[in-house]
Amino acid sequence: MAFGNSFMRILKSGFVLYSLLLLSLPLFSVNDGSQSDDRGVIRLNLNINHGRMTPHYTLQAALNEDRITGLDISSIFLNKNEISLQNTVLGIGYFFSNLGNNEVYGYVHSAYLGMWFPLLTRGIPVQLKLGFGPGYVTQRHHPINNPLNRALGSHLNAYGQITLTGNVPLIRDKWLLRTGISFNHVSNGLIVAPNQGINTLAFHAGFDLDTGISHSGAMLVGRRQYSPGRQSFNISIASGIKQVDEYTGKQIIASSLILDYGYMLLPALNTGLGVGFYYNDTWAYPRFNSSLDEDNPPFPFQSALHLVLELEKKPLAVVLNPGFYIYRPTDEIPWFTGRLGFRYYFRNNISLMFGIKHHWFALADYFEWGVGYRFLR
Incomplete structure (x- = not known):
């Protein structure tokens, strides 16, 4: 019940919606240099995360009681001359997770801007995903009501994500099974003390929703990308x-x-x-x-x-x-x-x-x- 109440309260506040809208504005200037009216496609991805907080303070280790369970929904934007997993692509996402102790640290909601970078492009493709954006945590430090929370001094924080994901094409090469490992960080950068920050490490698995883009083939280069050697x-x-x-x-x-x-x-x-x-x-x-x-x-x-x-x-x-x-x-x-x-x-x-x-x-x-x-x- 606490999970559901927290989730709905943040969504109703409009934080996630407004953050995603703001983060998506720079993406409107991303294109392949073509004069065609064909603007490409959008690919949606859903991942479930499961892991643990990785404490870097003694107090955090003592409070590390709850396993991490999270949800990551992202959308990447593709030009028609790009193949989903063979190019560097941009997108936006929403991340929701607990932080290792539901009563003390609560949950984080984040709207992030992401970049997906291909590491391996043949066989089972592997991507490096980097995400960064604002995050709202439901529990912050309070000297009387929540004195044990020395990690998060404010509700508004920054959220960062580093993810390695393997991608297995399914069903005639149109659907993708994604599985990998994610490192997540929540912090306000010590703008408001205390701010030890929280790190989590989680395994994830999920699916891409099909948009008709095949995933086989060699790495392609967008028309406006620079050539190596610059x-x-x-x-x-x-x-x-x-x-x-x-x-x-x-x-x-x-x-x-x-x-x-x-x-x-x-x-x-x-x-x-x-x-x-x-x-x-x-x-x-x-x-x-x-x-x-x-x-x-x-x-x-x-x-x-x-x-x-x-x-x-x-x-x-x-x-x-x-x-x-x-x-x-x-x-x-x-x-x-x-x-x-x-x-x-x-x-x-x-x-x-x-x-x-x-x-x-x-x-x-x-x-x-x-x-x-x-x-x-």
């Missing part, structure tokens, strides 16, 4: 807000300068190296620095090297930047860092960026909002 240099600046003291509400502003070099190995994959320079005064506060000398706080600047992994389907790109610090003024800062986010490109050069800077993939540092410019060769 080089790029990207400069981005971003900033974010994080709460460093939940009792006083103290917030600080962090900022990033990101320099990336990319080389297009495949029609949708840029890879290379980059460096980030960060102003982040988090470790000048006792909550984050157990060895803090308040008379001599650590220098607020850090720098890190990272890999450039960018999956692009114009005008959108998913950004993955796993890396490590080359300068950190205190050992309290985890040495592994990175970001996961999106860029939206205007005229192939100017970009808007939104992402989450993290440590060890599981610990949110802050949300980054920024702009950038890309030089192409």
Whole structure:
């Protein structure tokens, strides 16, 4: 009953509907460059998830009582010159799941923007799916009513998904059985404390609903996709807000300068190296620095090297930047860092960026909002 009441309450609020509508707006500019009036097809997918929360704090491990059960409904958009599983494609989705303890952490509802990237295209095709969007959680931290919830300090959060899926064609090659594994993350990026974040790992299985598209054949390239061999240099600046003291509400502003070099190995994959320079005064506060000398706080600047992994389907790109610090003024800062986010490109050069800077993939540092410019060769 609690599951059903929670589900209906969020749907009636309009959160999912409005979020899906907003996320779908950039997709209207995605096409194959053809002048034909044939706009292609839409493919719907339904997946059921089952797994466990993966705690990264002692308190979370103690509260990890309920198995994860979730629902993932997504829709991908295909041009007529593209074959569903052989191209990088864009879409939107809705994700619903519990979070490991129904009473303390509740449930998450998310409307996300997704990108499906082919890893293997023959035999049993395998896709990497990356999703990112707003998420609403039904239970947040409250010092009196829900003090054990140190993971989620607000109802509104960000939701991220990394999924590997194998696809088995069925019934004359028109229907698909999808099965694989998903990693899900819910966090508000420490805009509101406390914010340990929650990670879940789940197996999933489901079906595509047929639209008459065959799934056999070699990998095809959309007409407007770049050819391999293109080089790029990207400069981005971003900033974010994080709460460093939940009792006083103290917030600080962090900022990033990101320099990336990319080389297009495949029609949708840029890879290379980059460096980030960060102003982040988090470790000048006792909550984050157990060895803090308040008379001599650590220098607020850090720098890190990272890999450039960018999956692009114009005008959108998913950004993955796993890396490590080359300068950190205190050992309290985890040495592994990175970001996961999106860029939206205007005229192939100017970009808007939104992402989450993290440590060890599981610990949110802050949300980054920024702009950038890309030089192409």
